[in-house]
Amino acid sequence: MERVCFTARIRRDKLAEYTERHGRVWPEMAEALRAAGWTNYSLFLTRDGLLIGYLETDDFAAAQQRMAQTEVNARWQADMAGFFDGIGDLRPDEGFNRVAEIFHLE
Amino acid sequence: MERVCFTARIRRDKLAEYTERHGRVWPEMAEALRAAGWTNYSLFLTRDGLLIGYLETDDFAAAQQRMAQTEVNARWQADMAGFFDGIGDLRPDEGFNRVAEIFHLE
Numbered sequence: 001m002e003r004v005c006f007t008a009r010i011r012r013d014k015l016a017e018y019t020e021r022h023g024r025v026w027p028e029m030a031e032a033l034r035a036a037g038w039t040n041y042s043l044f045l046t047r048d049g050l051l052i053g054y055l056e057t058d059d060f061a062a063a064q065q066r067m068a069q070t071e072v073n074a075r076w077q078a079d080m081a082g083f084f085d086g087i088g089d090l091r092p093d094e095g096f097n098r099v100a101e102i103f104h105l106e
Numbered sequence: 107m108e109r110v111c112f113t114a115r116i117r118r119d120k121l122a123e124y125t126e127r128h129g130r131v132w133p134e135m136a137e138a139l140r141a142a143g144w145t146n147y148s149l150f151l152t153r154d155g156l157l158i159g160y161l162e163t164d165d166f167a168a169a170q171q172r173m174a175q176t177e178v179n180a181r182w183q184a185d186m187a188g189f190f191d192g193i194g195d196l197r198p199d200e201g202f203n204r205v206a207e208i209f210h211l212e
Contacts, residue, residue: 005150005158022209030211043209044111052111052205054160099158103128103149105136 002060003104006096009085010049018083019045029076036066049085053096067093108166109210112202115191116155124189125151135182142172155191159202173199 010018022043033041041055057063067073077091087095116124128149139147147161163169173179183197193201 003148003160005148005160007152007156007158019208025209033211038211041209041211042109042111042207044205045208046113046203046205050113050156050205052113052158054109054111097152099150099152099156101148102125102151103131103147105131105139105144105147 002057003101004053004055004057004060005099005101006053007099008051008053008087008092008096010045010051010083011085012049014083015045015047015049018051018080021080021083026072026076028072032067032070032072036070037063038067064093108163109207110159110161110163110166111205111207112159113205114157114159114193114198114202116151116157116189117191118155120189121151121153121155124186127186127189132178132182134178138173138176138178142176143169144173170199 037057037059039056042053044052044054046052073093077093080092081087084092084095143163143165145162148159150158150160152158179199183199186198187193190198190201
């Protein structure tokens with residue numbers, strides 16, 4: 001099992017709306033994540049716009065690939081693109097920076 | 107159950123040593139964390155020194171308090187103090203910034 005942490009930057013002027021949107025993620029998006037093997041998945045957001053993701057999955061590369069093939073993910077990422085800072089022409093989920101785990105306690 | 111995410115800053119010139127030290131956390135420190143109710147606890151470290159912690163616990167305030175009362179935590183935090191940036195006279199575990207969860211998928 002892989003524990004995955006990633007970061008991204010949300011625009012300062014969009015923090016409230018980004019938070020609000022994540023209180024009502026489309027059920028079909030949640031279902032697609034589950035079906036693709038994303039489990040125990042949380043997003044955390046600092047007051048200055050640092051987004052931190054944490055999830056557990058059998059194989060992150062495979063889980064990402066499965067999501068990338070879904071139609072709902074393309075729609076969701078297009079909808080989210082305007083919230084992100086510094087990702088240029090990437091889709092948000094292509095602009096995530098994975099962070100190395102240096103310690104774990106069960 | 108609370109899912110907790112926190113951040114802190116590690117000195118850029120100390121990243122390798124901080125990482126190395128977390129590959130050999132004292133067994134009595136790990137045991138104290140477990141006994142205090144810190145579970146599924148990971149630390150992640152970016153290449154520019156952002157430390158991200160994630161853990162699960164029944165009651166984070168109580169779990170922190172239980173750790174603060176242990177002798178091994180005082181020794182560990184004293185040992186780690188030189189690695190942290192911008193915490194002044196705080197112990198490292200007093201300088202952690204908790205980050206709000208905005209989304210969760212089981």
